Amino acid sequence: MRTPRPIRQSRRWLPGAINILVVAALLFAATFLPPDTSLGEVRRSGTLRVCVPQSAAPLVTGDPAAPGYDIEVLQHLAERLGLRLALNINPAIGRDFNPRNWRLTRAQCAVIAGGVVDSAATRGFLQLLPTGVETGWAAIVPPGEALGPVGTAAVLPGSQGLDRLALSGFLRENGIRTLAARAPGDLVAALETGAADIAISDRFTIATLALDEDARILWLPEPPFARFPLAFGLWKGDLTLRRALRDAMDAMGRDGTLASIAERYGLDGGPEDAADIGELFG
Amino acid sequence: MTPHTASGIEIVHLSHAFAGRKVLDDISLSIEEGTSVALLGPNGAGKTTLMNILCALIKPDSGRVMLDGVDLARQPDAIRRRIGAVFQDPSLDTRLTAWENLEFNGLVYGLPRRERARRIDEVLDLVELGDWRDEIVKGFSGGMKRRLEIARALMHQPRILFLDEPTVGLDPQTRARIWSYLEHLRTHRNLTQLITTHYVEEVAGHDRICIIDRGKLLANGTPEELRARHGTSMIRCMPRDAETEAALRAAYPDIRSLAGGRLGVALASPDMLDAFLATYGTRLRQIQIDEPSLETVFLSLTGRELRDRAPGDDTAAGVGEQAI
Amino acid sequence: MNDLIPLARGLYGIWLREVMRAVRDRGQLIGGVSRPLIWLLILGIGLNPYFRGEVYGEVRFVIPYTYLQFLFPAVIVLNIMYTSILFAVSVIWDREFGFLRAILVSPVPRGLILLGKILGGSTIATAHGGLVLILARFADITLSWSQVGLALLLMFGLSFGLTSFGVILAARVRSFEGFGVFSNTIILPLYFCSSSIFPLDPSLTRAQTAALYPEWLVFLVEINPITYAVDALRGVLINFHQFDPRLGPAVIIGLAVAFFFIAWLDFRRR
């Protein structure tokens, strides 16, 4: 007969609790195992290769003095990981809607930047690292008295690939006339001359404009309009690299680096939320 | 409402069959509150089946059971609170400690925390397991387990206690201890007890004895009554050869065949013994003369011996057999 | 009210015993840990390269997640399935070692005994599923507290149904011996046919799916209730549904109700 194992009544839960703790600790320890070699490969080459479009202001500008929000963030990231940043400029990005035609491969770059939208469709192909900025339709409301019913809206579709049909359909339905702008400056001019009551474009285009101090910038509310967070795209399955970049990114968020870069590109603060459609269009 | 005619146990025309085979056959029995009754019967007699019916674990085919004045068939839940049961087979969780087994039981009977703590100490003291309260039951000896089961059955202070062969397989000291706990309960708590056993030497101390065999209740009375009513002196002998056996069978038509080729002859009068010995005394290999006892009562009622003996009593029984 | 408190104590006691037993049972805990480790670490990492992207715009399965993330909720379900269905062992144990009688003679009503036992089993299974959540970091899944809460709720619902299923099995199995077979004849087939380790691509039409996989396999996956439980957990943990999002919770609740009812009928009969 086995000698009985004593359990003090007051510590009845102890053996069970110890078992649970051991098990939990074991599982937790297992989470530190590296699941793949992606980070190791990048470290071995010493270079973080990034595919970017030629220009996607303010994320990628091509201007060495102010290379763009995404580029500056990536520079910081690379630095923090002890890597060199190598840009692989691909003119096809942004020009063609089908990413398949961009012919981006794992051999060319580990990260895709410069306007990758965080959506289910994108996530089907890439894993994403949100960069903290978002885009979507926004409106400039001129300063002054409360907005009456909107008769004319100046619209500049921009290069973001936002849903133009949804916007024009909405404006038409509400009996708002559309004034097509050719360049960002046209928007400001239309407001100043009174040719339009309101100006609509994508958020980034508006961020580049020099506006009246008192002008309000509002998101077109969702629904029906969507807002798209932007992200860096990484190849699916590159878990360790993404984890390292995410940790560095989190650190940049905490120490204010991210905010200061955003401020430089007018991406801090951002548009206000309109209470509803009615507030915007009267 | 069921009329509260009598407390105690009232069994009326109870019958039960398993797969068409009658295991209990028209049992009627009434047990007064505060008495202890021993249900004596060999293996397979139907004792456990009766216990299971009384504990409302099995629904009988026919008949009625009143426990503490409540009809079992109508209000089983009301009765469960008032009965305690110690089963023939162990029913402890051997992976828990003694205390945990009792705590579980206290919870299941809905006792409040303070009450549980008090009663656990009380019953553990009663069965002298206080030092073992925090040990895992797996390591307990058979006797300790059985004592713990008795403690558990007492925890919710039942009015009626059923014990199904509580001493089977235990050593003599443990058995004596268990009987003394039960004796204590009977005298101090007015607890009605129904105890089954197939050890005839254990039944004498009870208020009443019921003898059951093949599902039939054969006798019911105090030990003295049974001895007086059914007890006869008995000769148990083993004839030396087939010739003697034939002669014996011819001389005593109601002779009984016993285990091991032995024969049993009931003695109607002391003279009969003299005559028997004079005729056959030298033609026997073995002879034993029993005074009227519960064993001879059982033998004369059932025509069978209670073959299983309590361990530790083997030697005592052996001494009784006088070889000639 | 005064009658309910003792009953609640009984329910608590029956529940507590199961939980107490489980946390002391090292063997069961080791199973609860090694299973997710094997499935997630070994299988997940082993197959990860086959599911990774090589050319932007071209992936074999267009699911908006990595393979590890896709596998993660299924591993939770696997852990729950094992613990729940093998809970039948505890029921058989009670029966074979006589403990059940000690409960049955008590004043706790039959239904409550069954409920207490199944709740105990579900708690253990949920805990085993919850343990897998510790690995979320590894699979690159970040969870908010509300996600964890909702996931645990779904896990509990699933555990309840499957534990009841285990109890039903126990009523139909004579001994422990028959039980080893269960994992091979029930748990693993259900698991593999639950869209757990390969996706039925939601962006494909049914006809396209059938072109990719043989019709019978698609059929098996679609009639398997575990498929929808996995789908419900994926919805909560990685916000991805292959089927109508309402279907998952509905199936989980349906299983729980139906199996508990059958278990109750069984239990009442004995």
Ligand SMILES: Nc1ncnc2c1ncn2[C@@H]1O[C@H](COP(=O)(O)OP(=O)(O)O)[C@@H](O)[C@H]1O
């Ligand atoms: N569940 C059952 N199914 C079929 N037969 C049973 C069952 N339980 C007991 N029996 C039979 O009923 C008879 C009486 O059994 P039991 O009550 O256990 O006797 P005892 O307890 O006096 O030894 C035996 O012949 C036994 O084989």
Ligand SMILES: [Mg+2]
């Ligand atoms: Mg018996």
